Amino acid sequence: MRFILVFWGILFSAHATASVYKCTGSDGKTAYQSTPCLAGQSNVELNVKTGSATDLDEQRKQQEEQRKKLDQDKLEREKLKQQQAQLHKAAADESAKNQLLIKNNPEKFSAYAIPPYLPGQLPDVAQNYQDRLPDIERLRRQAAEQALATGQCGRVEASELNVRSSRDALVFLINCSSGKSFYLTEQELTQ
Template identity: 50%
Template structure:
């Protein structure tokens, strides 16, 4: 103990450093140094002015874990962004299919029969089901075609998500020029 105090005191008084490193090997042998321990030693930093000790090996592990967590969070965020971009692309594609259907069949659909739902301007009803917007856009087109196929609808004026929708069952309302209206739920439309 006296030897340790002598080493510590001499290092402090010479002004080499206010820090000392206690290096412990696998056999429990301790060596005190003025620089960090080499690989394979347990590395404890001692602040001579405050007496505070820091386990540098543990600190290094914590830094590695923190860096890994930050990397995982970054990857998770990137994955979420990719999924959101894919979802938006699916919505756009389904809307384009509906617009193409209208363009190719102007005598069966009014120009605004299936206007695209815009993410920034969703009605409260559609906003409730925002996560299923690509599916909603697809089913709106199918509902309009099913109404026409019934032979009772001469021309589609609108095909919209309806208030009768629930979390488990989407319902669509198709209004026709001849004042005929049709309600279809997603199960009926899935058969198409």
């Protein structure tokens, strides 16, 4: 009778808790218990029903690594967001300089000679070079001024980034009221 009670007790306790914890201390002694191991012991959960084992220390380590990776990804996204905000501000500052130049020199520049390139609304040719938008806006202004300096351009009607551009060599097309057009490269403008 006693054997039957012990058997039923073991059977019900196995169904009540399907997990047993294998705890190994730093001294190498192993203990099996129904509660998680103490800190400083290796912690392996044994599932009595399935016979599987889960190394909880390894699982915790993987979760910590995943959390660190997610935190790192979040920091990188924030950094990229800040860089884009700075880039957009620098481009807006250059566009403002272009508009001020046009406003102060209406006899030399058409009102639409250097329309601002706005992030999110870029012409197709400028979309590939979004990360250089402040440079593009500055160089459009310089290209227009250089065309005027030749004496062959009475008034700038348009100064635009041209399809001949590449990442390392931007090209600008300047159209003048005289019908003359100029193609100026980034290298020519930065000499």
